[in-house]
Amino acid sequence: MTGEHYFTAEPTTAANPREVEFSVAGRDYTLASSAGVFSAARLDPGTAVLLRKAELPSAETTGALLDLGCGFGPITCVLASSAPSATVWAVDVNERARELTAANAARVGAADRVRVATPDDVPADLTLAEIWSNPPIHVGKDELHGILLRWLPRLAPDGVAWLVVARYLGGDSLQRWLVEQGWQVGRHASQKGYRVLRVTR
Ligand SMILES: C[S@@+](CC[C@H](N)C(=O)[O-])C[C@H]1O[C@@H](n2cnc3c(N)ncnc32)[C@H](O)[C@@H]1O
Numbered sequence: 001m002t003g004e005h006y007f008t009a010e011p012t013t014a015a016n017p018r019e020v021e022f023s024v025a026g027r028d029y030t031l032a033s034s035a036g037v038f039s040a041a042r043l044d045p046g047t048a049v050l051l052r053k054a055e056l057p058s059a060e061t062t063g064a065l066l067d068l069g070c071g072f073g074p075i076t077c078v079l080a081s082s083a084p085s086a087t088v089w090a091v092d093v094n095e096r097a098r099e100l101t102a103a104n105a106a107r108v109g110a111a112d113r114v115r116v117a118t119p120d121d122v123p124a125d126l127t128l129a130e131i132w133s134n135p136p137i138h139v140g141k142d143e144l145h146g147i148l149l150r151w152l153p154r155l156a157p158d159g160v161a162w163l164v165v166a167r168y169l170g171g172d173s174l175q176r177w178l179v180e181q182g183w184q185v186g187r188h189a190s191q192k193g194y195r196v197l198r199v200t201r
Contacts, residue, residue: 006038006071007136010095016040024051024078031072031104037097038071038136046194047074047134050164053189053196054132057083063129064089068151070116073101075132080110086129090116119150128154131161131199137169145177152183152199161199162188171195 016035022043023029033040039047051074057065061083067076070090080088088110090101098116105114131151135144152161165171167190175197178185189196 005138006036007069007093007139008036009093012036015096020072020074022048022074025056025082027078027081029074029077029081029108031074031077031107032100033072034096034100037094037100038069040072043074044071044134045192046164046166049189049191049194050132050134050162050196051075051078053191054162054164054198057086057130059084061086061129063087063156064126065130065132066091066122066128066151066154067101068131068133068147069136070101071097071134073097073104075134076101076114077104077108077110079130079132080105080114081108084110084113086113088114089122089126089128090114091119091122093119126154127156127159129156129159131155131159133161134164137165141170144174148178149181152178155201157201159200161197163197163199164194165197167193167195171197 013036020033021030062085065088067090070092076090102116105111175185184200186198188198
């Protein structure tokens with residue numbers, strides 16, 4: 001153990017490559033993962049609730065979708081597979097997470113529609129049709145709020161953000177804070193201690 005966080009920029013932990021298998025909306029995924037990224041050994045239960053309960057984009061969906069904090073890319077791969085006419089921006093501060101997401105986008109045949117980037121590499125004028133995130137709670141409340149204040153204003157007027165947060169990690173207080181910031185926030189679903197929040201203007 002090196003004590004590195006999953007949101008370390010350049011993990012030094014040995015990669016220890018592995019695969020993570022899961023199914024969403026009747027489709028099976030086998031994605032590459034490795035040490036040094038969030039939930040490397042299995043699809044995170046919160047991410048699983050998000051992908052099961054939120055309204056996945058469809059063949060009709062166009063425009064740019066953002067996977068905010070992509071990790072090894074499970075949300076990116078599901079979005080890209082569900083919405084073949086959309087572009088998915090996969091953003092993470094962790095270099096290994098970005099590498100894995102790029103490899104996994106290729107695995108699901110979506111390399112040409114997935115843009116893997118650091119937060120600073122996303123074009124400033126890009127408008128987002130949807131934001132999807134299992135956000136990094138462990139960075140601390142102030143930083144989490146800063147991340148959300150950075151990306152939510154980039155939603156299109158009719159855009160929607162889907163967030164999953166464990167109740168014990170502050171899902172309900174995050175909902176209240178978003179409302180205080182002027183966002184419309186619905187508790188779309190609640191399962192296994194996770195809140196799925198639907199955020200709109
Ligand atoms: C809870 S994990 C979710 C990972 C992945 N989406 C999943 O569901 O398995 C949150 C991710 O956010 C990333 N992260 C931390 N700070 C960030 C920031 N400022 N901007 C973008 N991503 C960040 C972390 O590196 C981590 O991969």
